[in-house]
Amino acid sequence: MRGVYGSFVRSNNQNFDYIMLIDTEGLLSTEKGNEEYGRRLVLFCLAVSHLVIINISGQISEELKKMLELCANSLSHLGVDIVPKPVVHFVLNQQSNPNSNNHLEPMQKILTDIKKDKLSQKIDIRPETFHTLPSAFQKERFSFDHNDNEKPNISHTDPEFLEETQKLCNLVILSAKSYLGRVDEQFSDSSGWLRFVKTIFDTLLKFPDLTYFTDMNEKRQDANIRQYLENKFTDLFSPKYRQELIDQTSRQSERSITDLFFVEFDKHLRNIEQDLENVLQLKKVAERI
Structure with missing residues (x-):
């Protein structure tokens, strides 16, 4: 070194x-x-x-x-x-x-x-x-x-x-x-x-x-944000929602399923990005996180 x-x-x-x-x-x-x-x-x-x-x-x-x-x-x-x-x-x-x-x-x-x-x-x-x-x-x-x-x-x-x-x-x-x-x-x-x-x-x-990270505070902030995102995705893709997607696409073609998933996931991604931005500002998270 x-x-x-x-x-x-x-x-x-x-x-x-x-x-x-x-x-x-x-x-x-x-x-x-x-x-x-x-x-x-x-x-x-x-x-x-x-x-x-x-x-x-x-x-x-x-x-x-x-x-x-x-x-x-x-x-x-x-x-x-x-x-x-x-x-x-x-x-x-x-x-x-x-x-x-x-x-x-x-x-x-x-x-x-x-x-x-x-x-x-x-x-x-x-x-x-x-x-x-x-x-x-x-x-x-x-x-x-x-x-x-x-x-x-x-x-x-x-x-x-x-x-x-x-x-x-x-x-x-x-x-x-x-x-x-x-x-x-x-x-x-x-x-x-x-x-x-x-x-x-x-x-x-x-x-x-x-x-x-520069200090323990930044490291804790990063861990909290990661936990927030993990909880967000867990709540979003609940067993009920996954089953609804399966039922909705069970008789559709591969192309139709791909298009549907793209639209759904793009919508979820925008919502999560907006929520995350609000959380980062509210908690005054360091810029490097």
Whole structure:
């Protein structure tokens, strides 16, 4: 898959021999302008990973939250084996004040919406999986005179960033160990994992509608409209109506039956199209549905 990069590294942890690290291109990038492809990347990573880290520069955006919710919902519609309930970690980096209490509101909103849509059965997100990091670099004026603004700046790695990053690495490893202790072993070799991943990749290509919608609201609207049409056709072509058509055409020629059906179905189609248009406007359904 374009935009996905992998590194297969040996582990020095006794709980697992190797670690497959998957990295993706930046999501919601204004330069790429392809949100649907971003959703496909997220869904792919959720389906094949035991642990997912979402690295965010700044704040958690509403667009990212919607993308995660939609992809978590789509996991149950893949129709193939996936990694069960991956742990999702959020890392908010480059924070001028890395106190996690400053991000309680967006964090709580994600947790509430995930629980409301019953997505907590699909992905594991908890307050403990939200992390913050300070800025990686500090800038200093390359001059003994601090009032000299014409001298160049030098950047050096902030010791606090190094310390917090090391703590985060330890937390991630502990999270991975805890996860693997709760599930049955899925992969005993790299080739088995690659076959597993190829099946999921082929499924995403075969069913692009899994990542078509922009959020859960659009997906629910689409499901409601489909159910409306199904009910409409079921009511229209009732057993009584079908029997009437059979009785009406039982002694007619094939050509006459074809003409009659064409007229009848064309009339029904126009009525349903008009009814559907009214429903779409009444419920203010998204244009892409």
